[in-house]
Amino acid sequence: MxxxxxxxxxxxxxxxxxxxxxxxxxxxxxxxxxxxxxxxxxxxxxxxxxxxxxxxxxxxxxxxFANSGVPVSAAEQIAKNLQQFNRLIPSQTDFSAFLGELFDWSGQAGLEIHQISYQPKHEKKTGFLRYGLSFSVKGDYSQVKKFIHLLENAQRILLIEKISLVESSTGKKGRHKVDLRIELTTYFQEGSA
Structure with a gap:
């Protein structure tokens, strides 16, 4: 090579x-x-x-996730909570509808409201109208219990401030009648229609 x-x-x-x-x-x-x-x-x-x-x-x-309606961020969650809160506080013009609901609830429980006292008060801090209501009903303990249950499950902000129960008499079939004196507080948005 x-x-x-x-x-x-x-x-x-x-x-x-x-x-x-x-x-x-x-x-x-x-x-x-x-x-x-x-x-x-x-x-x-x-x-x-x-x-x-x-x-x-x-x-x-x-x-x-976006289509499920679940908020993506904390800010959206807060905004959603505020909207829900505002729906729970109706306009002041709905006060008579609220009174109608009270009478409906008492009717569902088999009770009758004869007179309601109420006192509106403007809350400076929140801007809402605070209504304090007081009334009494008379009926069986089971009726009173059902009425309170209906109040507690209301689709609005409704606070039961004070309850007093007094046995008043014995009704039909030996059932004891009870006088319920109740004080409630609810809120309305002032001046909104």
Whole structure:
């Protein structure tokens, strides 16, 4: 081989170490390419596919969350709570409707309200009208209990401030009649229609 290719032989003998380094580097580059092509790229493709699937899942969950009506942030939760609170405090013009509800609740319990005293008061701190109401009813203990239950489950802000029960007489079938004296407080928005 030395006689056929004298130039190659001369280069080999003078640069043997350099040529070996170049060959080793070429083998390293080919090995790295092969490793990337057959090991890294399939794993990378699998990871990208998994990432895309997870991103789609996250987007879907975000859409479900947004469509569920659940507030996304604390500020939205506070705004929602304030709106709900304001719905519980009706306009002052609804006071007569509230009195009608009181009479309906007493009727559902089998009781009768004969007279209601009320005193409106403007709350400077909140801007609401505070109505203190007092009245009495007479009936069986079970009727009184049902009436109080209806008051407690009202869909408005209604505070039972004071209750007094006094046994008044024995009614039909030996049942004891009870006089219920009750003081309530409720709130209305002043001047809103």
């Amino acid at each position: 030395t006689q056929k290719y004298p130039l190659l032989t001369a280069v080999w003998e003078q640069n043997r170490i350099r040529i070996m380094v170049i060959v080793i580097l070429l083998l390293f580059v080919v090995g790295a390419y092969a490793g990337q092509r057959w090991i890294v790229e399939p794993n990378l493709l699998a990871l990208r596919t998994e990432q895309t699937r997870l991103q789609q899942h996250v987007r879907q969950r975000q859409m479900e």
